[in-house]
Amino acid sequence: MDHITFLVSMVIVTALAFDFTNGFHDTANAMATSIATGALRPKVAVAISGVLNLAGAFLSTEVARTISGGIVADNLVTPGMIFAGLIGAIVWNLVTWLLGLPSSSSHALFGGLIGAVWVGAGRKGVHFNEVLDKILIPAVASPVVAGVAALAATYFTYRLTRRSDGDTVAKGFRTGQIASASLVSLAHGTNDAQKTMGVITLALISCGALAPGSGPPVWVILTAGLAIATGTYIGGWRIIRTMGKGIVDIQSPQGFAAESASTAVILTSANMGFALSTTQVCSGGILGAGVGRRLAEVRWGTAGQMALAWLVTLPAAAAVGAVAASVVVHGGTLGTVLIALAAAAVAAVIVVLSRRSPVDAGNVNDASTVPVRQVANAKAGV
Template sequence: MGHITFLVAVVIATALAFDFTNGFHDTANAMATSIATGALRPKVAVLISGVLNLVGAFLSTEVARTVSGGIVDDALVTPAMIFAGLVGAILWNLMTWLLGLPSSSSHALFGGLIGAVWVGAGEHGVHFEMVVEKIIVPAVLSPVVAGVAALLATYLAYRLTRRARERTVGRGFRIGQIASASMVSLAHGTNDAQKTMGVITLTLISCGALGKQAGPPVWVIGTAGLAIGLGTYIGGWRIIRTMGRGITDIQAPQGFAAEAASTAVILSSASLGFALSTTQVCSGGILGAGIGRRLAEVRWGVASRMAVGWLVTLPSAAAVGAVAAAVVVHGGTAGIVVIAVLTAAVAGGIVLLSRRNPVRADNVNDAHDVAVRPSAPAVAAA
């Protein structure tokens, strides 16, 4: 630990702050449908999800290795560049949370890192072939695969239970949702906590505390899992409302189908080192479940705004990361202080705006029409 300088400590703390925002930003991925159908009470849902996020962090490190030694050249990366990239990711997460928009925390992180490294080390510091293989291609395919799987599962669920009493079917699938939502939470911890592990590992490699191509130490795995678990327990209620009520009116069989499909896609991809966006996978599953139920209302306007958000996440976070890198790489300690103060000020402003119209556990299942309105005043979450 002798290589841990003040700057490295700041970067590690910032990475854990990002991990925390990842947790409350992405709570909806696992629990939105279970909360919407009444399978789990909101506070119970986020507690279960937070605990399983922590457990899931210990199941695999393949995605962490992709981040720490795949998308950027760890020989050229410095802690200052990583700090700048994290700033881009954190600010994008907070802004989309303010809008109730289910964007990808993963792509925000990758975009921030790519922009910062490109400015700090040049374009040769980014492995664009790995970006395409491990990020872009999975980003396009994963929500489609999850959507198709959820569509088929929903159709079969209603087909096989069409002669059963609706009340009995609903109760049975709500019980099933407790298990399926828990599996999504476990998969989220396995997939998303690893990204912060990868960033911290990359920082330790860049300062010489770890050897090249090293995996994350146990303390990194534990702290990353704890940070994302705590963030998940806070509950990103505004995004939960959008995913649970905004895309389609979810019934218990659909919720079970969407969660089961999402879990299968996330866990299978995490084992291969693909850094998927759990937000995109789960959103695709919910959309597929909506299409799979006859006469279900699918709100394509909300879905299209989400798709636009997905498209602009990586370049937007990259732009912020690039600007931050231009300041911190050339400004030294003073530049880092300036960016840190500006980031804290913007984050504080977003939190204050969020209090104008709070969304909490007790009103998260209210009408969907307050969600995802970029042009409206801030819609808040706890």
Template sequence: MEHITLLIGIVIVTALVFDFTNGFHDTANAMATTISTGALKPKTAVAMSAVLNLVGAFLSIEVAKTISSGIIDESSGIRPEVIFAGLVGAIIWNLLTWLAGLPSSSSHALMGGLLGATVASAGIGAVNGGTVVMKVLIPAVAAPLVAGLAALFATRLTYRAAGKADEQQTAKGYRTGQITSAALVSLAHGTNDAQKTMGVITLALITGGVIAPQADPPTWVIVSAGLAIALGTYLGGWRIIRTMGNGITDIKPPQGFAAQTSAAVTILASSHIGFSLSTTHVCSGAVMGSGLGRKGGIVRWSTAARMVAGWGLTLPAAGIVAAGAALLAQQGDWGVSTVAVLAVAVGAGIWLLSRRQPVDHTNVNDATLPGSSEPEPAGVVTAALRTVAPPPAAAAVHAKAASAAEAGDGNTQGAPEGVPEGVPAAAQHADA
């Protein structure tokens, strides 16, 4: 067994940086609906998620094997600098989409980065195309559909089971259920996503001759990957939590419970069979399904369309950045140093831009999106649907407000700016 060289050490550190960005980028997957419905306070939610991400990292290594010995041919001459370039492409895409508050896939950013760097350095023959199609691309399409349909039917079943029970009385029970299901999603996220970094580090150790081909991740790799993703999760990707919790649909406690349970089952099942799917795709699909499952619920298709466009761009965008980084890194030590300096500069620039419109646990449930002072627009499809199927709760509140105005109650004092006279703020909030 050879010693770990400086280059392999750089790759390991970069992989853990990616794992950290994966943590705060994907916190929304487990905790966005829990935070938006008030089931848990924001800081409590991310702390719980961080602990369970760490625990989940020790439950399986099947996905790590897919990364370390599945999508790339280990015998094709891939060197550690190529893996380093792939990680740089994934990190930059993660940071850009975090800045935009876009729930894109950290998993696909990593896949795209590794594939782009590999093709640029060793050619398309170094990629195991069958594995990529069967364990990456097909799950990418199928997972959000499966989770979305499961959440849709689970939401309808949940509301039917509740029957005519008072919504306020049942909400407390559903919030408790949300905490349990959110914990399950966090555990599943650690099981699936932390393994991807384990796989990358293991691949770097194999290509550097440190461990034997086909070897399982060493224990220290599992521990370090689990800690890195847990720390990132605890810091919280508040911009993406805001989009996931408030930008796709108006989440009620029964919907949040149904969405998170459906997502957790999908993720855990895929981890068991080694599918490297995106937890972002799964959880986003489940949230959309829960929005469609509630009578009167509306999905904000404008936000959903931006998310899907981001999903489609993730693989090629991360791959292009990684390919350029690989060509530069292969020039020698100066090339690796240049890539590292550029990556740090880009990351610092993105962080400085984020400070212009900060989002944290104090404003994560605000109705506006990052970079804007206006609420999220409904979009053409949503506006059309609202004309034929307005949410019942909102209609009832408006009718009550109109009756009160005719009776001369005049209960309009304290209405915020922009609220029509005679309509209480609660009615406006319900219709947002």
């Protein structure tokens, strides 16, 4: 522990803060459809999801190794760069949460790190081949695979049950959703909690506390799992509403198909070390389930807003991370404190704005409107 300086301590605290925002930002991935169909009560759903996110954190560390020694050169990275990258990720997570847009927390983290390391260490500090192979290609392929799988599962489900009693079918699939949503939460823990483990491990390697190529210590696994589980239990109700009600008016067979397809994709990728976005996978599954049901209404306008958020997440977080890095790297401890205070001020403003149009467990299943318009109205005092 002698190697852990003030800056490294700040990195660890900030990484856990990001993990917390990741939890409440991405709760919707696992539980939105189960809440929307009534399979689980909202508060019960987030409690189950939180516990299983913690359990999932202990199942694998392959994604953590991708972060700590894959996308950036660990021998060139400093704790200040990591801190700046985390600030970029947290700010973007909070902005998209305010807007109710299910953007990718994973890509926010990758973008923040890439921008900060590029400014701090130059282009050679980023392994762009790894970024392409382990991040960008899976980002395109994973929602498509999940969507096609959910489409096929939904189509055949309705074909096979078309002569059965509708109420019985719905009740059976709502029960099935408890299991399928739980598996998504477990899968989310194996994938997303590991990203914070990887960041903390990278910081420990950069200061000499761990040898290059090391995996995350047990205390890192435990604290990262607890942070994401706590954030998950808080519940990102704005994004839950968008995914549960804003994309498609989902029924229980569709919810079961979407969750099952998403689980398969996430768990497979986690074991292969692909740090994909669970948000994109689950959104792809929901869209596929919507298309797979005859006469289902898919709200393509909301889907288009989500796709736009996906496109700008990585570069937007990279820009914030780059600006933060330019202050931290050259400003030392003072620069670190200034950036931390600026990030805290931004977070406070976002929380205040969110209270002007609150979404919680009581109204999460109300009809979803265009998220950006809600925020614009809130700012105008409408």
